[in-house]
Amino acid sequence: xxxxxxxxxxxxxxxxxxxxxxxxxxxxxxxxxxxxxxxxxxxxxxxxxxxxxxxxxxxxxxxxxxxxxxxxxxxxxxxxxxxxxxxxxxxxxxxxxxxxxxxxxxxxxxxxxxxxxxxxxxxxxxxxxxxxxxxxxxxxxxxxxxxxxxxxxxxxxxxxxxxxxxxxxxxxxxxxxxxxxxxxxxxxxxxxxxxxxxxxxxxxxxxxxxxxxxxxxxxxxxxxxxxxxxxxxxxxxxxxxxxxxxxxxxxxxxxxxxxxxxxxxxxxxxxx
Numbered sequence: 001x002x003x004x005x006x007x008x009x010x011x012x013x014x015x016x017x018x019x020x021x022x023x024x025x026x027x028x029x030x031x032x033x034x035x036x037x038x039x040x041x042x043x044x045x046x047x048x049x050x051x052x053x054x055x056x057x058x059x060x061x062x063x064x065x066x067x068x069x070x071x072x073x074x075x076x077x078x079x080x081x082x083x084x085x086x087x088x089x090x091x092x093x094x095x096x097x098x099x100x101x102x103x104x105x106x107x108x109x110x111x112x113x114x115x116x117x118x119x120x121x122x123x124x125x126x127x128x129x130x131x132x133x134x135x136x137x138x139x140x141x142x143x144x145x146x147x148x149x150x151x152x153x154x155x156x157x158x159x160x161x162x163x164x165x166x167x168x169x170x171x172x173x174x175x176x177x178x179x180x181x182x183x184x185x186x187x188x189x190x191x192x193x194x195x196x197x198x199x200x201x202x203x204x205x206x207x208x209x210x211x212x213x214x215x216x217x218x219x220x221x222x223x224x225x226x227x228x229x230x231x232x233x234x235x236x237x238x239x240x241x242x243x244x245x246x247x248x249x250x251x252x253x254x255x256x257x258x259x260x261x262x263x264x265x266x267x268x269x270x271x272x
Contacts, residue, residue, distance in 0.1 A: 006030040007160055007192045008053045012062035015052060023048045026062070029219060031211065033192040035183050037203040037224065040213025040236055046196045047089065047164050049211070049219070053194065054086045054162035067159055082111050085158040089165045091149045093137060099148050100133030103155060111157035112189075123151050126181045128174065142169040150178060154185055163195035167202075175199070179206035200244070204228055212236050 008031040016022045023045045031053065038046045051057045052064050055071035064071045066084050074080045095102065107120050124130055127147040132140050140148070146169050153161050167175040183206055186193045197203050203210060203224065210227050212220040214236045220227055230241050237244055 007033045009065040013059040014061035034208035036194045036209045037207035038196040038211045044213035050162045084160040085153045087163040107155040161193045
């Protein structure tokens with residue numbers, strides 16, 4: 001059987017966290033490739049969908065396919081990571097190696113067919129990592145950590161990359177640079193990148209397609225500029241358009257305030 005034109009397919013998926021209500025119930029969704037943004041109110045399932053689509057959690061019912069591979073059939077972590085890598089919202093970890101050493105190690109042991117030095121140099125430059133190459137992860141800022149983790153995922157070279165709020169701690173000008181490069185990278189290496197974000201203007205500018213999560217539990221999927229109409233956004237966020245940007249700014253400020261050094265994203269359950 002030939003490969004589907006959709007890199008991610010969810011078939012009749014149901015998922016809930018322990019005894020809580022269903023996050024998804026009998027959901028089927030075909031997600032296109034390229035660069036896809038996920039937007040919607042907090043609590044509508046964006047992070048959970050990324051985890052399901054990235055093979056990090058398994059549905060209680062139905063199945064998820066990544067590049068025509070059923071996630072329940074993936075036998076080990078190495079196989080999963082080669083297929084799809086994941087950038088969590090609050091990735092924090094400490095290693096003995098410096099950022100520069102980690103970048104080189106990941107690139108050397110990753111999945112890019114050609115290990116050309118130009119890619120490593122370009123990513124260090126675009127993500128502005130030159131000043132922290134000799135530092136370790138435990139002493140860099142949250143924004144620097146986000147840029148480093150994005151660099152790790154790109155250098156590893158998976159066919160699919162999932163990113164949960166990958167730019168929220170970055171300065172505004174840096175966000176645009178990083179997202180623009182993700183689009184360039186996706187085209188150059190023919191990979192699919194999926195990222196959640198709360199800046200609607202950046203989603204419009206830096207994604208080919210969008211998944212718009214509504215409060216009623218629906219997920220609308222389509223070309224970004226066609227789907228993000230005033231009516232669709234007001235329906236999804238349940239507020240007038242002129243209040244929408246203010247609401248999202250408040251949420252991003254809340255996210256920055258709450259994500260301090262004591263919060264470990266890998267140990268935090270997020271339904272977002």
